[in-house]
Amino acid sequence: MNATTGEDLVRELLGRGCITILTVDDRGDAARTRLFPGGDVINVVRRDVVGSPLLARHLADVQATLAALAALVARTEAVLDRLARYRRVIPAAGALVVGLGSGLSGLAPALWAVLAVLAWALVRVVVGELGRRSAQAFADRLMK
């Protein structure tokens, strides 16, 4: 068995299309179990291995693989359940954002009016100052 963790197994499942559990001896492959995504199993066993301790070891490897998957599935389920909880919170947060947005858009005309008054006041101050300075410069020139 090459893969040991649930993540490795899922990667193997997605990448190669199945999980392979292989047990070898000095004659080569002794037993091979392939687990397919839907649950199908293809078990290929060398005839002389049937009933031997080697086959028992192979079956133990298969069970270990299943246990690793079970651990991963438990974690995945926990994450999905948490996501389901967040999913209930997200619409509320979304409604809050939308409410704030519409409130702000309602405030917009007043904001624009305030900005316009401020801008007009600024223009008047600037123009007045420029006018005052120009008049002063003109008077200074006349007085020379």
Added chain:
Amino acid sequence: MSDVPALPAADAGRSGPESARARLAERFEQFASDIFALEINTILKENITATPWPGPCHGLLDIASEYQARLGRIQQLLVARDPEAPGLAELVEGRRRRDEVDSSNTASHARFDDLRTWAKALCPALDRGLAGGSGESDAVMHDVSMINRIRDNSDQIKGVFDVLRARLRSEPPLITRDNANKLVLDLREQDLATIRKIWEIGTEEVVMQTVIHLDGDVVLRVRPDYAGEGGRPVLNLHNNSVQTAVGFWQKMVGVIGSALRWFVGK
């Protein structure tokens, strides 16, 4: 045999996150469609070759050549048993002439259609062998089940080529050993799994098979020579595999259930 040019199959223009999303959706669809029935096969072999899965193109070529070789052997046996079987001589002559024209190993809809037709053509001679009670009925029965498997699986592979043709909107490329490494077939996940399973079983003798349907039906097929006390170790092994399959299935259903709970927000 199809004479379509060997062209690399397009990836249907899918790339990036869109492709990843589509692949994920296909995998989910495959999980969802596969969970309605579980199939557990136990195969005994004299030797297991550690041949890794060569990918769909080489896999299809392996299946085609293995089926062809097996049908050839069955045909030879039938001729040796009963050379007078009606239609057999014509069938042999037809196959000989066909092989003279083209004996190359290819994979295509036409190739699997040809294999299916050949398997079907051998059925009458096999039926005659069964009816004759020649004392070799077990061997004939094995041949019958093998012929059935070749015929059914060839149909499934033809279906895969049909889907591929629809996806590509053109004739799929003719697969040969020369272009098999370069071709990228845009297969659906479930079609890939179908090819993989067919390749995995090949023409091996399945000694035990259990099919569990979601509605509770369980079908167990056991070769007669393993049904007795002598077959107990194999039966134990098979039972263990059934438990493994059911356990694996439960885990997968658990994940799908969690995903659905997340989806509906419950």
